[in-house]
Amino acid sequence: MEYISVSDFARQCGVSERTVRNYCATGKIEGAFLTGKTWNIPAEATLPKWGKAYASPLLKTLREQKQMRLKGGIYHRTQIDLTYNSNHIEGSRLTHDQTRYIFETNTIGITTESVNVDDIIETSNHFRCIDLIIDRAEERLTEPFIKGLHEMLKSGTSDSRHEWFAVGEYKRLPNEVGGNETTPPEDVRREMQRLLREYNAKGEKTLEDILDLHHRFECIHPFQDGNGRVGRLVMFKECLANGHVPFIITDELKMFYYRGLQHWPHIKGYLMDTCLTAQDNYMALLDYFRVKY
Numbered sequence: 507m508e509y510i511s512v513s514d515f516a517r518q519c520g521v522s523e524r525t526v527r528n529y530c531a532t533g534k535i536e537g538a539f540l541t542g543k544t545w546n547i548p549a550e551a552t553l554p555k556w557g558k559a560y561a562s563p564l565l566k567t568l569r570e571q572k573q574m575r576l577k578g579g580i581y582h583r584t585q586i587d588l589t590y591n592s593n594h595i596e597g598s599r600l601t602h603d604q605t606r607y608i609f610e611t612n613t614i615g616i617t618t619e620s621v622n623v624d625d626i627i628e629t630s631n632h633f634r635c636i637d638l639i640i641d642r643a644e645e646r647l648t649e650p651f652i653k654g655l656h657e658m659l660k661s662g663t664s665d666s667r668h669e670w671f672a673v674g675e676y677k678r679l680p681n682e683v684g685g686n687e688t689t690p691p692e693d694v695r696r697e698m699q700r701l702l703r704e705y706n707a708k709g710e711k712t713l714e715d716i717l718d719l720h721h722r723f724e725c726i727h728p729f730q731d732g733n734g735r736v737g738r739l740v741m742f743k744e745c746l747a748n749g750h751v752p753f754i755i756t757d758e759l760k761m762f763y764y765r766g767l768q769h770w771p772h773i774k775g776y777l778m779d780t781c782l783t784a785q786d787n788y789m790a791l792l793d794y795f796r797v798k799y
Contacts, residue, residue: 507537508549515547518649520703529554550654553646561644563798565746568640577610580795581640584754585609588742589632591756592735595763598625605629624663631659632735639743646706647740649698655736656729665731677730684764688727697726711748716741717777721770751792751799753784 512530516523530538530545537548561569564580571581590605599622600614607615608629614621635658645651657674660666666673676694689697705711705719723737738755745752755763759780766777792799 509546510549512545512547515551518699518702519553519646520699520706521553550650552642552648552651562746562749564751564792565640565643567797568746572637572640580791580797582609583791583795585633585636587756588636588738588754589629591754592738593625593629593632594757595755595760596732596734598622598628600625600629609633624665627662628659631661631663634658635735635739636742639739639746643743643746645747647702647744649695649702652698652728652736652740655739656732659732659735671730676728679730681727681730683724683727683733684768686725686768688725694726694728698728701726711744713745713750713781714774714778716744716748716750717770717774717781719744721767721777724767751785751789753781753788755780755784756787759784 510518512523512526515535516526519526526535526547527545529535530540530547534554535547535551537551539546567579568581568584570576571579576582586602586606586609589609590600590602593600593605600608604614604617604621607613608626612630614626635655638655638658642651653674653676660671660673663673665671670678672678676698677691680690681688701719701722705715708715711719720737720741723740724733727733729736742752742754744750762776762780762783766780769776789799
């Protein structure tokens with residue numbers, strides 16, 4: 507196992523070294539141990555859970571239904587709708603029904619058309635990513651967590667067979683999004699650490715804080731591919747963590763979502779209105795399933 511120093515852990519998590527030492531001394535960072543007077547911390551360790559003293563009613567319900575593997579409830583519907591829409595935005599050709607079949611039966615159902623194997627793998631992987639953000643919703647957002655989401659999403663795909671693709675690691679080649687330049691590979695680590703440090707310093711986050719995080723994350727575009735899906739998973743997680751009703755960007759909202767991201771630095775209303783519309787749609791689902799929020 508790889509270990510890092512207190513200073514490195516503090517830098518990647520956006521907290522002070524004193525705080526990290528206190529966590530280590532009180533046993534709150536799993537796997538940390540002393541060598542002399544120096545703490546050794548597992549590279550993949552995370553900070554203790556923080557935030558609200560209790561989970562929101564929605565988060566509790568998602569966790570309960572996940573544990574039960576309940577069919578036909580809000581957990582089941584969230585898995586299918588979030589996975590279908592987020593993958594579809596990025597070009598997946600699977601239908602909503604095929605996505606549902608994969609979740610329910612591990613098959614794609616009857617089809618007369620050829621199906622991209624990567625679409626199937628990424629759909630199955632996305633279900634696991636949603637489980638992860640439900641399980642760890644209240645944890646502070648860190649680089650290892652975000653990298654772990656990317657690794658989980660892209661594991662087993664054709665991309666993962668290419669060394670240059672760097673599954674679960676930051677990009678090695680320059681990329682762009684929508685014809686716009688993104689952060690150069692050599693600057694990604696620094697910019698991600700800065701983003702997380704500034705975001706985590708805010709304590710409890712407003713919806714605008716979460717959307718700003720998403721915009722900055724997509725501008726950095728830290729991975730070779732999968733940035734949109736990872737970014738939307740993080741948004742969903744952070745809404746759950748901070749008591750906001752989460753939302754799903756559907757295909758009908760896709761172009762408004764893109765416009766909102768493009769204009770966020772100057773006109774925040776475009777993205778905010780789009781996400782509030784998506785939030786209203788998710789609230790309607792919660793009302794139908796009689797889930798409090």
